[in-house]
Amino acid sequence: MQHTKKHIQTADGSWTYHIEGLKETYHSRHGAVTESQFVYIEAGLSFWTQNNPFSNCRILELGYGTGLMAYLSFIAAEIKKIEINYTSLEAYPISPEELRLLEYQKYFDSKKKVPNFNDFSALAWEQVNKVSPFFTLTKKKIRFEDFKASSSFDIIYYDAFGAHAQPELWEPQWMQKCYDLLAPNGVWVSYCAKGSVRRGLATAGFKVARLAGPPGKREMLRGVKA
Numbered sequence: 001m002q003h004t005k006k007h008i009q010t011a012d013g014s015w016t017y018h019i020e021g022l023k024e025t026y027h028s029r030h031g032a033v034t035e036s037q038f039v040y041i042e043a044g045l046s047f048w049t050q051n052n053p054f055s056n057c058r059i060l061e062l063g064y065g066t067g068l069m070a071y072l073s074f075i076a077a078e079i080k081k082i083e084i085n086y087t088s089l090e091a092y093p094i095s096p097e098e099l100r101l102l103e104y105q106k107y108f109d110s111k112k113k114v115p116n117f118n119d120f121s122a123l124a125w126e127q128v129n130k131v132s133p134f135f136t137l138t139k140k141k142i143r144f145e146d147f148k149a150s151s152s153f154d155i156i157y158y159d160a161f162g163a164h165a166q167p168e169l170w171e172p173q174w175m176q177k178c179y180d181l182l183a184p185n186g187v188w189v190s191y192c193a194k195g196s197v198r199r200g201l202a203t204a205g206f207k208v209a210r211l212a213g214p215p216g217k218r219e220m221l222r223g224v225k226a
């Protein structure tokens with residue numbers, strides 16, 4: 001995926017990348033942080049923790065990208081005081097220079113978290129990084145299609161580029177793979193609201209809910225492994 005990226009500011013002031021060749025952005029233009037928090041932290045992680053209080057949580061993310069969702073999950077783990085083991089898959093990692101241009105460090109300044117966003121971004125790939133007593137991060141440079149897990153997950157953040165840019169990743173076989181990767185009652189969550197994806201999830205065995213979407217998006221999807 002050798003496309004040129006242009007960094008753009010989104011409606012909530014946070015930055016993201018636009019890929020001209022794919023006509024796609026890494027996050028919503030209506031707010032990169034707002035969307036990530038709404039879809040993945042609130043509708044995904046908070047939903048799961050309400051149903052599984054006091055449990056450790058194993059999260060799998062498709063698409064580490066900028067690391068924004070990983071960092072928001074780290075902050076959530078600190079606030080909620082739950083232990084999160086976070087595994088993120090990325091086929092085409094963003095360079096440290098491209099990450100720096102996003103200036104997420106400034107955006108998160110007020111949170112005063114250790115590590116800060118820049119140090120978090122510099123954590124090594126292909127190893128378990130103990131970020132804090134509540135959070136471990138494992139980044140893997142691999143395609144989701146090729147990933148094999150040694151244990152199951154409680155939540156999947158399915159954050160591939162949209163179906164117009166990457167139709168192959170929204171095919172029913174990958175919804176089935178997600179179902180197989182999740183533990184019972186596991187949660188699949190995405191900004192996507194496409195009918196064919198909803199049907200693929202249902203066919204795989206998920207109980208699927210169409211939820212109100214983040215700003216600029218009418219709906220999004222969440223599936224629970226029945």
Ligand SMILES: C[S@@+](CC[C@H](N)C(=O)[O-])C[C@H]1O[C@@H](n2cnc3c(N)ncnc32)[C@H](O)[C@@H]1O
Nearest residue numbers: 063064065066067068069090091092143144161
């Ligand atoms: C919408 S962006 C993810 C944004 C990210 N969650 C964040 O917080 O910045 C989609 C990401 O999926 C990655 N990707 C594309 N195809 C992939 C594949 N087959 N397996 C794993 N990652 C892939 C892209 O390189 C890109 O970083």
